[in-house]
Amino acid sequence: MTIVGSSLCEDDLKRYYCVSGRNEQDSALVTMQLLLENFCHFLCANNGIGRIIYESRELLENERLRDRYYHMKLMGSMYMDKNTAEKRLLGIDFIDKDENCAGLQIADFVPLGFARDHAGMNQGNPNIFSTLKFHRYDGNQNMRDRFGIKYMP
Template sequence: MSYNLYLDESKMSGNNIGGYSVAGVIIEEGTQLYNVRKELGRVKSEIWSSKFGYGKSKQIVFHEAEIRSHRGATLARKPEYSAFRKAKNVRTAVNGIGNIVKKFNLPILGVVEDQKAIEEAYKTKRDSHTSYYLALEQIIENYCYFLKNKHSVGRIICESRRNKDGSVLDQRVRKMYMKILVHGTLRYSASDLQDCLKDIIFIQKQENEAGLQIADFIPRPFLINYFKIEQTKPSIYQILRKARYDGGIGAKYGASKFGICIYN
């Protein structure tokens, strides 16, 4: 048995707010991953099959920010996103993601960091690099806890940020990953981590990987909730909240320890 942890990130700034989140979803390889991909294709077909047919519809990539904005530059690059001018199609897409998480009982892992609070408390400067490292270390620790409970192994899959200038950002994340695997974490030795984790890989958005498209919808709702901002409608936050991995000890105590960890 093997699992994939698909990760994405989100940040929030303004009005004395500085927040950063890395979070994602665990999907078992094999039958579960196949069924998740099939269900995501079905959701897309609800939106586009009448225009493009099922085959082309399932090849269209979901991106939450553009689904919710569907304006100007987005439509110039993705004319098919004009479908999201209809609120009904936005609901189909967003709620479709939430229903997949719920239907397949997909565990959520992640970290929310209040960068401003940490800067003030510890007299230091936080940026995306330092915040990502902190999040990745905690996520790796909790992912290994999950894998040990399942007597299994897994890999981490991130969206590639390769561009015309190369893959510097991907290489930076890989270096973080390797550093954590060499040094271990507070609770796990390097050998513990290496026994659990197979690799970290980077997949570009246009490859249409279902797990990454689901992960794209996960970090921001937790950031919004932390800063007590009203969730963007339609919202799947309550579904995601209930899906936080609880480590087998129950949501009351486990979800904030093993699921979504808060640093402030």
């Protein structure tokens, strides 16, 4: 398994980049940008195409995430041009927890360890965090902190 993801501290994002009433940050867009850039990198390196799967939330939350996804796909980003996004990203789907999707069940246990690590918290016992850290995507450059799980202040 290869792990790609992102983690963001909303308090730090607001402290560093927010100018009240003038520059409000969208943390979901920032984390999705990090995720999609590294996922596209992975897809390009492996000559692949892929689809983003989220566990369904409330309808409005799903639509907000879908809007952010298509914003990134249509505009590109700092590290992902729109042509690459168009070629490599097939879409975004939302699956209900009731569907008992094996992929979502596996994905349920992965983020917690990274979130705890990013927050400076101890890992629970038992845990498989050291194994998960090893399986982060390294960008074929041995850079798991950059391409695997990207922590943003």
